[in-house]
Structure formats: structure tokens, C-alpha cells
Amino acid sequence: MISTYCIVPLYLCIKLWKNRSEDLFAWTLLATITMVYLTYMYRVGAWAMVPTGYYWRDIVLVALIIVMIKSFFQKKRSLLPGWCNIRNLLALLFVGFVCTTQTMGLYYSYKSAGQVPVGVELDFPLKNGLFYIVQGGNDPLLNHHHEVNAQKYAIDIVQLNPLGLRCNTLHAEELRHYNIFGQTVYSPCNGRIIRLINGHENFAPSVMISDHPAGNYLAIQIDDSDRFVILAHLLKNSFLINENDVVVKGQPLAKVGNSGNTSEPHLHMHVVETLANDLLFDEPGVPMRFNGQFLIRNHVVKR
Template identity: 35%
Template sequence: MAFTDYLSLFLFHIVMPLFFIISLGMASFKNKFDWLLQLFVTSLYVGIFFFIGSWDILNYYLRYIWIVLLLIAIIISWIKIKEYPFFSTLDGEGKFSIGVNLVIIIIFIIAGSSLLNIFTKPDQAMEIDFPLKNGTYHIGQGGNTTLLNYHYAYDVQKYAFDIVELNSFGSRSKGIYPKDLEKYTIYGESLYSPCDAKVVEVRDELPDLTPPEMDSKQPMGNYIGLTCKGYEETTVYLAHMKEDSILVSTGDEIQTGEIIGMVGNSGNTSEPHLHIHAEIEGKGVPIRFDNKWLYRNKLVRKTKG
């Protein structure tokens, strides 16, 4: 991560929520309408970033703290304005404040409108098993909108997922962006076949890279390509695997739940994670894991067996 990435992360996940919440709790309002506008602005910001924020980088559970603080700010501000009239004559400052809030609301609504797409599930999707066990896994990229899944802008990986594992504190690593691969919870985790399948592609010889190094010439790094039983025209790819960890070969017939390798950090990847997507003739295919439609900030809790 570059310095600008850290700055953006801190600004949008920490500074901005605090600014809006403190403003709601501490501001002097002219009337209840003025208060409602500020409440709507604050709730929209906190709500949008509750869904789209990269919470695994800081702490997954931090987003719930903002919800609690928002509720406290609502109570405090309501106590102050509950006797105010709903509307009253405004001076120039009051009119300006209402105008600014209305513009912000419109911007937030336009920016967040595509989030409604996450509730529209594809009619046709591959049904496969989740390929990881014994951990709490976080969907870092996934969903049918670019706000939640940058892959969605590219046809071949349209429904791809990037998956990390959270530690007991709700973070994906020890530190925000460590260079030591062992500090990433998912690094070295076993991968399991998500279906009864035939192995059609394998690459295993590429090195695991030290963050933030990336290999743009070999974007998938070490990977396995599978054709699942019942979906023979579709290829499922599991990418960024650990060097020399793959336990299957091209042509092998494997069973659901069979160990096939380990999660690594090879290829065009900024940190250890599992990338998985399905495609047919260069087009991305939707995937449901264990009959569930997943998207960013969803958790999957798995145990062995």
C-alpha cells in the first residue's frame, strides 16, 4: 500500500465518520427539519461505508462501533432539539446549511445507489463448496457492483472473489500492511476442492512475493483450473497459491473437500489472499458458495470436517 492508500483509508474509515457523528451530536440546529437533514447526511455516510469499507484492513468490527456512536449522537442531539419547531424562519446561515446538506444527500444517494444491486441475485449461478476450512473468512472483493468488487468492471472476472482470513481480533493480519507473509492469517492455509472436478490447468513454480511486490506478467501466479461435475463447460480458477504447494496435476480427477494446495502470495497480488472466479468462453460466471450469495464484508465461518 502506498502512502496515499493509508491516507485514504484513515480519512474515509476514521476521520470522516467521526466528523459526521460528532457534528450531529454537537451542532446547534435551527429546527427539527435542519436536524433531520444532518441526521440523514450522517446516516447515509455511515451506512454506505458500513457496506463498502475495507474493514478487514483496519478491523472488521470497527464498523459496528460507528453504528453505536451514531445512535448515541442521535439520542444526544434529539434531547437538545425535541422541543424545537419542525420548521422556522431561517437566516442566511441557516439557508446555506440546509442547501449544503441537500447537495451532500443527493451526492451520497447517487454514489450509493448501485449498492441496491447486491440484493439482486443472479438467477443462474454455479453451486460449489467454499474452498477453505477452519477459520473466519472475509470477502474483501465480491458482489455485483464495482463499489463492492473491482473485478466487476472486467467481463472475464466479473463475479470473482478475493478472500482473506480474520484473526481473533477481527483483522486479516498482525499490523495494517506487514511485509512478513507469516503475519497474514490466511497465508499457508489449506485449500480444498470446491467440487468433484477434473484438473485442467496447474502452475506451481512461481515465488511468493513480499508485499507490496507484484508480478503483473503472471497475474494469477500459481493457480489451479478445475472443471466441476455438472459444469463441464465452465472453468473455476483458484489463484495466488503458495509456491510448490499444489498437490494435484493436470488430468487428475478429484473429490469435493480434497486438499489441493495452500494459499500464497504469487502473481499480481498486493498481499496473501485467495482469488477465485469461474468463466466460460471469456465471460465471468456467478458463484454461490454453499447456496449463499456472498459480497464484500460478508463473513464465512468454517470448521474442519
């Protein structure tokens, strides 16, 4: 992950910055692959999940713009004699393949973002902080839950500190190192608690329990609706409500934990259409909007 988000972008930017060749063909290939790769990563990368933090994303974008402008005006270039050779053609094919696949990924990502049904309007379930969407969107590139029917529009949320880091240490070995661990979860809607699962332990970071994927979780039936909100990976014995309780928007419910099939503390949230089958996997997923916004990866919510 460090290489994808840090080493490769730095290498490409430095190489383009220092490029003083008069070979227009070679410069065009380097500039194209640099621009496409960094634009692709800017859109689909989970930037808060690397040690450099979320704001590294914007630093890389600014660096790309500066390097592209500087390199473009640095030297007059032209096609050199004999540029059309096997080596250059192979390089062109490689760059063309990489750029085509990544450009198509970007196209479908932006296209799918504009094809989201209206869904349901909810309050954001966390307060008093800066929160980052790790997984979210109408596209498997941005949301690894997308292929699961019930979780098609699910979001995973972590909390950032003022430096854009999700942990308060570079090498987080304990749950308390994660900013979101132990944060209060608030009801995103008026409704009734129709399911509450407690009793699953919190495990150390990177210890994932596939037998109980949601860990401790609760399901809220939205008032005057057959739709249900699921909030998962909650802290054992942190629940402030019981099954069948009526809750209102903004009411404290529980705390964020690290129970279930999760590599680190975060809050998982999704909405399903009915209660006929499995709330976690099989029911039809429903898009969620917060203040009218459909949240996707790299969105940041300040509360």
C-alpha cells in the same frame, strides 16, 4: 483509508452528539449527511482492510444509532429567522449532492444484489477459520473485478482473527503476518485439473507484479459441465495435485500465497462458462453460491 473509516465517522458522530444548537436547519443538514455517509460506508466499505478491523463496522453503526437518538431528543429546535440565505442554500446544495450520489449508490448496490443469476453451487475453498470477503458482488462498488468479463462475480478472501483483524500485527511487513498466508486451499467441487501454473515467487506485501496477474493458479473443470473454477495467487511449490488429476470436493489442493498482481496474501476465486478464450479475463463469468448464498463484500464465512 484511516480517515475514511475512522476519523470522518468519529468527527461526524462527535459533532452531532455535541450539537446543542436550536437551529433546525443546521441540525438537519448535519444529521442527514452523518446518517447517509455512515450508512453508505457500512454497505460498501471494506472494513477488514483498516487497522481497526472488521468489527469497527458494527461499532460505528451502533454509535450512529445512539448519537441520532440522543441528538434528536436533546433539544427542541426550530427554523431561525433569516435561515434562508446564500450560505445555507450552498450548504443545502452540497449536502444534497453528496446524499443523492451516495443514496443512488446504495440503491443500485441493493438492486444488483437481487439480480444475480443462479450460477453454480460450490463448497467454500477454505476451512478452520473466519474468512472475510474483501471483493465480491454484482456491483463495481462492492467488487472491483466486476468490469472484467471473466471476473464479474469473482471474490477475494482474507482470514480474520478473533479480533476481526486480517493481520496479527498492526504494521504487517512480512507475509507471515497475514492470517491467510499458507492456509490450505480445498477443492470446491468434483472435477479435473485442466490447468496448473506454478513457479511464480511470492513477493513482499504491496509489491505487485502485473506481468503475471494471477500468479500461481489452477483451473478445475467441474464434473459434467463446461464451467471452470479458477483459484489464484497460490503459494509456489505448494501444489498437492498435477494437471489432469481428478479431484473431489474438500480435497487439499495447494496453499494461499502472494504471487502475481496482489498487494497482500489472499485467495482469488472465480468461475467461467467456457474454455474458448482466456480463463482469467475474457470468458463469461458465472455467479458462485456457497450453501445457496451469493457472497458479497463484508460477508463473513465461518468454517
